[in-house]
Amino acid sequence: MLNTTSLSLDQAPPISVPFRFFLTAPLFAIAAGIQLLVFGEEIFISRWSPLTLGITHLITLGVLGMVMCGAMLQMLPVIAGSPVPRVVLVGTLTHLLLTLGTILLHFSFVTGSAPVILIALTALIVGFVVFIVAVGIALWRLTEPSTTIQGMKLAIVSLAVTVAMGIAAALGFSGIGRIEYLASLTDAHLGWGILGWIGLLLVSVSFQLVPMFQVTPEYPVWVRRHLTYSLFTGLLAWLLLKLGFVDSEWIDLPAILLLGLVVLGYLLFSLKTLQLQHQRKRRIPDVTLLFWRLGMYALGFCALLWISGVLFSSIGDAPHFSILLGIGLIQGVALSVVNGMLYKIVPFLSWFHLQNRQMALMCMTISVPHMKEFVSDRSAKRQFYLHFAALVSTAAAAVVPGWFLRPAAFLFVLSNLTLLLNLASAVRRYHTTLKLLVPSAPACTSEDNGTD
Amino acid sequence: MEHRLDVSDLEPCEPLERTLAALTRFEAGDYLRVLHRREPRLLYPLLEKGGFSWSVRSGETSQFEILIWRQGDQVAETAALSR
Numbered sequence: 001m002l003n004t005t006s007l008s009l010d011q012a013p014p015i016s017v018p019f020r021f022f023l024t025a026p027l028f029a030i031a032a033g034i035q036l037l038v039f040g041e042e043i044f045i046s047r048w049s050p051l052t053l054g055i056t057h058l059i060t061l062g063v064l065g066m067v068m069c070g071a072m073l074q075m076l077p078v079i080a081g082s083p084v085p086r087v088v089l090v091g092t093l094t095h096l097l098l099t100l101g102t103i104l105l106h107f108s109f110v111t112g113s114a115p116v117i118l119i120a121l122t123a124l125i126v127g128f129v130v131f132i133v134a135v136g137i138a139l140w141r142l143t144e145p146s147t148t149i150q151g152m153k154l155a156i157v158s159l160a161v162t163v164a165m166g167i168a169a170a171l172g173f174s175g176i177g178r179i180e181y182l183a184s185l186t187d188a189h190l191g192w193g194i195l196g197w198i199g200l201l202l203v204s205v206s207f208q209l210v211p212m213f214q215v216t217p218e219y220p221v222w223v224r225r226h227l228t229y230s231l232f233t234g235l236l237a238w239l240l241l242k243l244g245f246v247d248s249e250w251i252d253l254p255a256i257l258l259l260g261l262v263v264l265g266y267l268l269f270s271l272k273t274l275q276l277q278h279q280r281k282r283r284i285p286d287v288t289l290l291f292w293r294l295g296m297y298a299l300g301f302c303a304l305l306w307i308s309g310v311l312f313s314s315i316g317d318a319p320h321f322s323i324l325l326g327i328g329l330i331q332g333v334a335l336s337v338v339n340g341m342l343y344k345i346v347p348f349l350s351w352f353h354l355q356n357r358q359m360a361l362m363c364m365t366i367s368v369p370h371m372k373e374f375v376s377d378r379s380a381k382r383q384f385y386l387h388f389a390a391l392v393s394t395a396a397a398a399v400v401p402g403w404f405l406r407p408a409a410f411l412f413v414l415s416n417l418t419l420l421l422n423l424a425s426a427v428r429r430y431h432t433t434l435k436l437l438v439p440s441a442p443a444c445t446s447e448d449n450g451t452d
Numbered sequence: 453m454e455h456r457l458d459v460s461d462l463e464p465c466e467p468l469e470r471t472l473a474a475l476t477r478f479e480a481g482d483y484l485r486v487l488h489r490r491e492p493r494l495l496y497p498l499l500e501k502g503g504f505s506w507s508v509r510s511g512e513t514s515q516f517e518i519l520i521w522r523q524g525d526q527v528a529e530t531a532a533l534s535r
Contacts, residue, residue, distance in 0.1 A: 078494070212490065215463050281461050348465055352494065355472065359501035364476055371465050 011077040013084070015353050017091035019427055021070025022342055024099060026420035028062025029335075033413035041401045047322055053173075054109035059330055060193060061124070062102040067338045068201060069094055069131055071345060072152070079208055080149050082138045090134040097127025108174065117174045121167055128163045132156055151204020151228035158196025158232070161239070165189035181243070188242050195262055196235050198334050203269055204228055213344055214289055216276040223272060227265060234262040256310055267303035270296040287380040291340025294388060298332025320398045327394050339387060339419060346423055347374035350430035357437045366436045374426035383422060386415035454531070458487040460514045468495055475504060475520065483521040483532040487514035507533060
């Protein structure tokens with residue numbers, strides 16, 4: 001007989017905590033798309049243009065950060081059995097401060113206002129510190145952490161490093177503080193944000209979620225055991241070289257070699273994930289799998305593009321190289337995977353909370369919708385094709401902005417509007433069913449008066 | 453009487469949905485043997501709330517076997533645990 005542990009739903013936050021993060025994220029994406037539509041070509045002039053910085057942070061903080069923080073607060077009790085302390089307070093503060101900080105940071109980038117950037121940075125620092133400390137407690141108190149939890153710890157450390165470097169870079173960029181080597185610092189901030197925080201969280205949760213949700217074989221033990229640590233070590237060594245010996249010319253080659261190893265690690269991860277997905281028994285792909293596959297192909301493409309850029313200066317020195325890489329990693333990899341996961345997490349949480357309520361009340365005559373009924377498959381697939389079209393046209397716009405920029409922005413807005421409506425329909429369905437599951441309803445036998 | 457349910461190849465949360473649906477058809481003396489590739493830890497709080505008991509063991513043809521019976525149904529419990 002196996003020793004089994006029952007998960008208590010009481011350990012998980014109320015459903016309103018993750019939902020507010022998930023429903024806010026598409027709003028930031030829509031705001032970013034509308035600005036792209038209105039202001040057009042300015043975005044691709046340079047990665048340093050105020051609008052480019054503003055829109056990039058709307059996506060990284062407002063969309064990716066929002067969903068990743070909300071998902072971690074929800075997932076830790078479920079996959080690790082370790083609830084986040086004071087989760088309602090932590091969730092509320094993180095959500096509010098992240099929302100406020102992102103809006104103000106964007107405003108300050110575009111207007112160049114020094115007082116606004118100080119308020120924005122304060123909100124973001126407090127919000128992230130609250131989140132990192134609370135999630136850190138939940139992660140570090142586990143005595144036998146799984147490989148997923150070990151990877152999450154590294155992702156949280158990477159988030160702290162990313163935020164610290166981002167604050168310093170923002171102070172330097174706005175002229176408030178005098179930061180030397182701003183370009184190197186910004187590169188390090190970008191590298192740790194994408195390859196550290198986002199990448200390590202993606203890899204570590206994949207170890208658990210890909211086999212579970214996509215019914216694939218498990219990742220090989222050596223990948224689970226060594227990949228996240230190797231990626232983190234490579235990034236750390238790269239950071240120390242990049243910032244510690246910034247004046248030395250000799251660091252260029254070792255720094256590129258180190259980053260190359262990290263990139264190869266991600267290439268391996270994308271190929272392994274695609275291979276596992278290919279081995280799944282079910283041949284009909286659901287929408288989450290489509291998003292994940294797209295994300296993994298984009299990851300492989302970005303890795304090869306970066307390697308080509310290093311090997312051939314005609315590619316690496318091309319004016320649109322770094323913007324194309326940024327689009328591939330942020331829109332192609334991170335947004336694809338996050339978007340796909342939302343189609344699993346939101347219906348699953350809705351179903352599970354309702355089922356829990358139904359079992360507590362023994363209200364078996366009121367039917368809880370199946371997980372697949374919360375979001376229509378047709379509408380979710382339509383959104384996937386919009387997302388794909390937006391990605392391809394944004395990549396094309398990086399090269400020929402005059403032709404593709406506005407169609408790309410329009411498709412991006414449409415994709416995220418569809419995502420928002422799909423998620424909202426799931427939440428509406430949850431609330432409609434919840435209202436029926438009351439102790440006074442016919443055939444409900446329990447005296448339980450609690451609510452989710 | 454034993455009811456058998458193989459959910460090894462199903463995506464979440466179909467295993468949970470099918471297991472709970474099977475339990476609604478229970479009669480006295482019935483128990484359910486669920487074959488699963490993972491340990492369904494999220495199922496347990498639902499079983500607890502619904503008044504069911506369970507036992508988990510390594511399966512012969514699947515990674516895990518979960519035996520479920522209604523709390524207080526001695527016949528079902530004895531039959532389930534004797535297998």
